[in-house]
Amino acid sequence: MTSDIVVEDLRVHFPVRSGVLRRVVAAARAVDGVSFTVPARGIVSLVGESGSGKSTTGRALIGLAPVTGGRVRLHGEDLATRRADGSLPRLAQIVYQDPFASLNPRMTVGAVLREVLTVHRIVPREAVGKRVAELLDQVGLRPELARRYPHELSGGQRQRVAIARALAVEPRFIVCDEIVSALDVSIQGQIVNLLQDLRDRLDLSYLFIAHDLSVVRHISDRVVVMYGGRIMEAASRDDLFASPRHPYTHALLRAVPLPDPRRKENITDTRPRAEPPDPVAPPPGCRFQRTCPFATDQCRTAEPATVAVSDGHTVACHRHDDPAVIAALAPATV
Amino acid sequence: MSSQALLDVERLSVAYPGRDRPFRTVDDVSFRVAPGEALGIVGESGCGKSQTMLAVLRLLPSPVADISGAIRFGGDDLAGIPAKRMRAVRGSGIGLVSQDALSALNPAMTIGAQMAEPLVRYDGMRRRAALERCAELLDLVGLPGARQRLGSYPHELSGGMRQRVLIAMAISRNPKVLIADEPTTALDVTIQAQVLGLIDRLRRELGMALILISHDLGVVAGITDRIAVMYAGRIVETASTTDLFDRPRHPYTRALLASMPRMDEELRERLRPIPGLPPDLEQPPPGCAYHPRCLLARAGCEQSMPQLVRIGAGGAPDHRVRCPVVLEETP
Numbered sequence: 001m002t003s004d005i006v007v008e009d010l011r012v013h014f015p016v017r018s019g020v021l022r023r024v025v026a027a028a029r030a031v032d033g034v035s036f037t038v039p040a041r042g043i044v045s046l047v048g049e050s051g052s053g054k055s056t057t058g059r060a061l062i063g064l065a066p067v068t069g070g071r072v073r074l075h076g077e078d079l080a081t082r083r084a085d086g087s088l089p090r091l092a093q094i095v096y097q098d099p100f101a102s103l104n105p106r107m108t109v110g111a112v113l114r115e116v117l118t119v120h121r122i123v124p125r126e127a128v129g130k131r132v133a134e135l136l137d138q139v140g141l142r143p144e145l146a147r148r149y150p151h152e153l154s155g156g157q158r159q160r161v162a163i164a165r166a167l168a169v170e171p172r173f174i175v176c177d178e179i180v181s182a183l184d185v186s187i188q189g190q191i192v193n194l195l196q197d198l199r200d201r202l203d204l205s206y207l208f209i210a211h212d213l214s215v216v217r218h219i220s221d222r223v224v225v226m227y228g229g230r231i232m233e234a235a236s237r238d239d240l241f242a243s244p245r246h247p248y249t250h251a252l253l254r255a256v257p258l259p260d261p262r263r264k265e266n267i268t269d270t271r272p273r274a275e276p277p278d279p280v281a282p283p284p285g286c287r288f289q290r291t292c293p294f295a296t297d298q299c300r301t302a303e304p305a306t307v308a309v310s311d312g313h314t315v316a317c318h319r320h321d322d323p324a325v326i327a328a329l330a331p332a333t334v
Numbered sequence: 335m336s337s338q339a340l341l342d343v344e345r346l347s348v349a350y351p352g353r354d355r356p357f358r359t360v361d362d363v364s365f366r367v368a369p370g371e372a373l374g375i376v377g378e379s380g381c382g383k384s385q386t387m388l389a390v391l392r393l394l395p396s397p398v399a400d401i402s403g404a405i406r407f408g409g410d411d412l413a414g415i416p417a418k419r420m421r422a423v424r425g426s427g428i429g430l431v432s433q434d435a436l437s438a439l440n441p442a443m444t445i446g447a448q449m450a451e452p453l454v455r456y457d458g459m460r461r462r463a464a465l466e467r468c469a470e471l472l473d474l475v476g477l478p479g480a481r482q483r484l485g486s487y488p489h490e491l492s493g494g495m496r497q498r499v500l501i502a503m504a505i506s507r508n509p510k511v512l513i514a515d516e517p518t519t520a521l522d523v524t525i526q527a528q529v530l531g532l533i534d535r536l537r538r539e540l541g542m543a544l545i546l547i548s549h550d551l552g553v554v555a556g557i558t559d560r561i562a563v564m565y566a567g568r569i570v571e572t573a574s575t576t577d578l579f580d581r582p583r584h585p586y587t588r589a590l591l592a593s594m595p596r597m598d599e600e601l602r603e604r605l606r607p608i609p610g611l612p613p614d615l616e617q618p619p620p621g622c623a624y625h626p627r628c629l630l631a632r633a634g635c636e637q638s639m640p641q642l643v644r645i646g647a648g649g650a651p652d653h654r655v656r657c658p659v660v661l662e663e664t665p
Contacts, residue, residue: 184378
């Protein structure tokens with residue numbers, strides 16, 4: 001299968017400055033050696049909690065965070081080349097969680113879309129109006145909405161406008177950064193269904209960054225689980241949800257609240273977990289060691305290698321083939 | 335039931351002056367909470383769930399918001415008592431945990447100073463004793479290194495830790511009712527599980543009643559006894575938690591449950607969102623506010639707002655629904 005996006009050993013390290021001279025004294029390793037691919041027409045989800053590096057990874061793929069190590073290829077060309085020749089924004093776009101913050105409050109919906117079409121010279125000037133109407137139609141909005149301002153729209157409508165803006169440049173790949181997290185449940189489904197329709201109609205691929213695993217389970221082809229800037233586990237959607245092999249994935253799955261009063265596994269009054277590792281000085285060994293119930297001395301000293309446990313299913317855990325751990329992790333749900 | 339109600343809210347309405355005419359964010363809401371009982375209030379943005387609780391605590395901008403109805407608590411009608419008495423009720427009678435701990439905490443005060451302040455001011459505790467109590471409370475809510483944390487500022491704590499501090503503050507004066515308004519919405523899912531577990535444990539250990547407000551039916555399912563579902567300012571269905579999930583009756587409750595992607599179900603081809611949008615409260619549709627989105631709507635639904643009617647026999651758990659169409663179904 002051809003891959004639209006190939007990420008190899010990606011590192012995003014931010015400088016930590018100190019003192020009057022603002023000298024660089026350390027590096028915050030937000031993303032620290034991450035590899036995955038997004039196939040053409042594929043939906044790959046990136047999950048993990050705050051500070052896991054999932055959003056920074058997404059931003060790096062569209063040139064909004066510095067790639068300090070490793071490489072990213074988009075449609076066969078290096079990200080740096082794409083950036084230099086100006087083709088990056090035409091290929092890869094991003095939609096954020098809060099469209100209210102990402103849409104200019106003083107521009108109408110139509111003006112927002114016209115600006116993109118004009119700046120990138122997507123269509124001839126005389127065709128701009130028609131294209132705006134087409135874009136609105138593509139995301140399920142009536143053409144009259146072009147005259148409205150963002151504050152006049154509902155949350156779901158604003159997110160549709162943000163998607164239309166991303167579609168305006170006719171990209172091949174869209175980073176969706178928590179785009180349904182702020183929406184009401186009854187509306188979330190409208191946007192998720194829209195994303196699936198657009199993928200089918202326009203041959204798009206998505207990196208779907210999210211923390212809600214029930215939505216991720218619904219939309220993804222593959223799921224990549226991050227913690228502390230690294231990938232803990234990656235697998236096809238079915239494999240990951242049916243047989244998680246990393247203790248962190250298991251903890252994430254167990255924590256999802258189920259709308260069933262008889263299932264209470266998401267209510268765990270465990271004492272608080274250890275904080276995620278400090279990105280400036282991560283501990284030696286596994287990043288998840290301080291929270292992991294299965295951690296051994298080996299986990300505190302040696303970084304676990306990423307190994308394939310089955311076709312397309314990789315895990316970075318020293319105890320991935322320990323029968324006691326496997327038994328404790330399965331089955332996570334249902 | 336009425337004799338043992340701790341908090342008894344009857345026909346509560348909140349109205350604001352609109353552009354053309356007044357509109358209601360809370361409309362004819364009645365509910366009761368017994369001592370130790372956990373009530374969930376569920377609904378989407380703008381349904382009035384937070385407005386209801388702010389009205390109960392008299393935290394709405396008072397001459398602007400026109401509040402009517404009775405809020406009976408401990409022999410008083412909170413709607414009518416003087417502001418000074420109301421301040422005493424907040425905290426010692428009813429504690430509040432809000433969603434955004436960072437804006438609920440004072441960024442310029444240490445955790446210890448802001449936690450101790452109400453204990454010194456309202457309970458007359460000595461500062462040293464108050465700080466001692468704060469350390470105990472932080473330990474109770476599972477904050478690691480509780481005593482050292484008294485000297486920390488809010489920004490030095492993680493989101494989950496701040497939420498624990500907020501819970502410790504809310505229970506510090508032994509309230510009889512704890513109101514938690516979306517207490518876990520801003521948290522990561524693993525932290526959410528711990529905070530829900532903590533609230534559930536504290537309620538049992540301290541014998542508090544709990545009102546948990548959430549947009550997420552999954553969050554309220556595990557830790558409440560009863561649930562009220564709100565839509566466009568009104569309660570459209572209320573039932574015991576098990577009954578609501580086993581036998582949801584109102585078309586909105588059913589559609590809301592059906593719209594959720596669920597981890598404990600077979601995957602579906604497509605999600606089933608509710609079509610359309612919630613109504614503009616300034617210009618609500620005539621009749622039942624849900625009828626424009628309702629799959630069961632029929633002639634008459636746009637004519638008058640249905641009443642919240644009890645269903646089932648007298649012996650069955652109290653289950654009420656505001657929809658005449660589903661009342662005609664054979665159970």
